[in-house]
Amino acid sequence: MNEPEEGQQDGLTVMDLLMAVRKHLITAIVTLVIVVAAVAGYTFTRTPQYTATSELLATYRTSASSNNSGAGTELNSGASYLTSQIQTYPQLVKTESVLQPVIDDLGLNTTVTDLATTVTASNPTDTMLVDISVQNDNPKDASNIANAVAKSLKEQVTSTLYSDEGDKIVSPVNLTIVQQAYAPASPSSPNINLYLAVGVLSGIILGIVAALIKDLMDTRVRQDSDVTAIVDAPVLGGLTRNDAYDDKATVIIAHPASREAEEVRRLRTNVAFVLPDEKFSNVIVVTSAGPAEGKTTTSVNLATAFAENGSKVLLIDADVRNPSVSKKLDIEGTVGLTHLITNRVSSQDAIQRYWKPNFHVLPAGKQNLNPSILLNSRAMKALIVQVAGAYDYVIIDTAPMQVANDAAVFAKDGPELLLVAGVGVTEKKQLKQTEQELETLNIKAAGVAMNYVEAEKPQKSGYYYYGDDADGKGKKGQHGEDKKSKILKNDDNKA
Known part of the structure; x- marks a missing residue:
């Protein structure tokens, strides 16, 4: 990367x-x-819950016998005492001493523990107030319980807690209910x-x-941005996933008015646009990071598109380890590149004419030598120089980069590199490794062609698309003519 x-x-x-x-x-x-x-x-x-709140005010009782100076001292100590005591009331509210009388008075069918979960008490900051809130699914019950808890807390603080064996002592703390709880009109929760x-x-x-x-x-390429995030090259076009590409003829030949044919033509135009005006720039090396990404499909269809445009084109199958161009085009492939560069046959015997007089194909031929040595030989380099001058475009289908770096061998001497990436097929890790290897060799891809792109639904128009039917067979055009072209083969298509 x-x-x-x-x-x-x-x-x-x-x-x-x-x-x-x-x-x-x-x-x-x-x-x-x-x-x-x-x-x-x-x-x-x-279940909707209703919250009712009652409020009490805590004050300190001063003794009637205190003089003025003593009263001031007593008030100060009383304030400190109140501050310390009032902090315990929120917890005191949840105790049995406070809640059991509430259960008894209201006849509640619950326990102290269960009732404590519905009662909440708090002491607002910097105040002598105690707020008691009760949550219940019945608004009236919530207010009744809140008022009963406030009353019980008052009794406990002002009298019961300060009784001594039946002798009640006046509590220094006085709690006054300053706000009754009323039944809420709307639920507080949820x-x-x-x-x-x-x-x-x-x-x-x-x-x-x-x-x-x-x-x-996700370890695989799913869209253009996945590729451009790894490879420093533009995406020049994409071929959709369609059975039309599996025919024994390219889509421009078999289905010239189809959406797929237009995809190939668009790719051809973009590739031609990015090619620099330099020596060997008309030689396009096609490869991919890994196998089964559609590089051969791209190669044969791109070559056909250039030939359709009137250019003189040579398609070379340089993937001698796993040749597939001859199978893709349904032509004879036993004699080809390997025989030509070892001087066992002439170019007229190795190169075949396909479809049009300006479209020639050089199959891989049979492998009988080390492919790396063969493709990096002087004879191979001389062949590239020769065909680059004789043809407008030379398309070379090579092995995937993870299999061999044949594409880099070709591209480092001047030809342009077109990288093919298959949507849902190309592994990001392999693509990164390929890009790193190309950078090490100071090779920059001219562009990327996406394959197996999900097709958008075509809009209705005045002509028919091809290859969209369920069995993958081509349809007839607007005027009903059969678009399946006859291909010259074997002895009839020698260059």
């Missing part, structure tokens, strides 16, 4: 997150829907708006996280 430029920050960026969400938008949306549905289900199935807002926010966050995790765990 390319080294980050100076000032470029490493790590995850907002753009990375956006790209991950865009790539896995369905995952993010499904996660959002599930989270929101779960939160909504929880919210709307909860807060539907808050819960749903939290659910949506959580769903968005979890959706982004799910998309990011899926993106990080």
